[in-house]
Amino acid sequence: MKEVTALVRRNMRLFFRDRASVFFSLLSVLIIILLYALFLAKMQVNGITEAIRNAGLVPDEDAIRFFVDSWIMGGILATGTVTTSLGAIGILVDDRHRGAARDFQVSPVRRSQLVAGYLLSTFLVSLVMSLIAFVIAEAYIVLSGGELLSLSGMLGTVGVLSLCILAFSALMCFLATFMKTPGAFGSFSTVVGTLLGFFMGIYVPIGVLPESIQVFMKVLPFNSAAVLLRQQFMTKPLALVFTGVPESFSTWYKEFYGVTMSLGDTAIPQWAILAFIGSFGAVFFLLAVLRLSRKIGSK
């Protein structure tokens, strides 16, 4: 076990000491925040304001702003769980490329300990980075006039973040075993970072997209992660925006913004989404362990 601790410490040091890798793994989060603050926020706020006015009600602009901020931040945190896992597992690709893996192999450390070292450090790095992103997100919401998340909301967020990070770091560890060079891995990261915003319904609400695309997004776990986080973030703003609004109206809006998720006419309960991500993570955890054991210690 102490061997694993030493490996985890080493992997985490490698990640956090390389300022560039820290920055770039947060970069996608920062880019989306910037895009959002500059362009996307206004569009969403206007859209909702108009819809409420059309329904014959008086819109509360501050509440709507809070609503949209919380929506985007929930989504951004979800992308963060993926991109930071990806950033952290770059160490594995480097080790295999540089040959450090061979150096480990001539020492009496067990493959399982190496695998545990990579998985654990990826999880921890991603958790630390996601918590940093969480703080930034909350600061953004509060600074633009919203409210701080309740304690239960915060705990819920940390819980959901942990689950998502477990699942996605397992997935990324698995995928990283296919990347032979840091160059290939870098390109892969770029592709993931670009597509992720769409798969999670960050740039535009999922409801805007065609039905077939929506179904595709829903069967992948990425959107589900965003849904779970939005549920934590949006309890309060939903209540503020939709007080006195007919329930059918708010139900439609929740679905449109990806705060709830249904397939066909069946609403999918929160526990089912949690179970979905959990089992997705479990499958890829096993696959990652298998692949890593084969790839790290292969003679």
Added chain:
Amino acid sequence: MSSAIRIRDLVKRYGTTTAVDGISLEVEEGCLYAFLGPNGAGKSTTINCTCSLLAYDSGSIEVCGHVVGREDDAVRHAIGVVFQESMLDPILTVRENLATRGALYGIRGRTFAARLAEVAATTEIEEILDRRYGRLSGGQRRRADIARGLVHTPRVLFLDEPTTGLDPQTRARVWASVRSLQKTSGTTVFLTTHYMEEANHADFAAIIDHGRIVASDTPANLRLAHSRDVLRLIPHDAVALRSWLDAHGTAYREKAGVFSVLVGSSLAALPLIREAEPLLSGFEMVQGSMDDVFMSITGRDIREDKEEES
């Protein structure tokens, strides 16, 4: 005397190419054993098989009495490996690197601190312990690599081309480190090199070519058996010496007024020098080199091989 390494009929193939073709060797404990040969001769493959990194096709390898392939854990505790390329983490300090590697052998805390002081002294890296590995010079890195190989007090240290790419001064320093650790701690050292002259530092040398050992003995014996010394004569009167040598039927080469004569050994040159003394203003003996040994055994110059590959 027991053997630190015992290799019997080792064969390793990559597809249809046979990289190692039936090598057998024995390395005595505490010995500095040099494995010589051109690039691609099978040196690294042999080392990798012996270090439990690479599975082999047939034959057997024992390190400190443990069978490689069956008792890898015991083998790995007993060996330290310095690879040809740098394996330590560039953005960590030397101390952090050594601490991580030490922990893999269960060496931590006070045990590690004590051990670190020892290896740092042996490899002369005390001043660079807290510098990042990636910012060190080639020679400093090499010494840190060797310290890593020694961190768990291995009984056998493998060094794969430890001096390749280093300047002559640094090479000498690396050799001094290797020599001193072998002398003071009795560690068995097994190293590969393609600098033939470096074999002179070893207790025992094996020359490998095309996956086979073509000669193995002490460097002095190898030179004795496979190389000849050269006597260089500097005459007062070149014309007189030339006719004298011709008259005695001695083969020579003349270049820039210096006459080179191949002799069996330095002693065999004495009568010739005595007889020709009145004609000479000076002479020197050039000892046969390991390059000559390689050339006379394989019929090729080791450097030709290098040219072809690069």
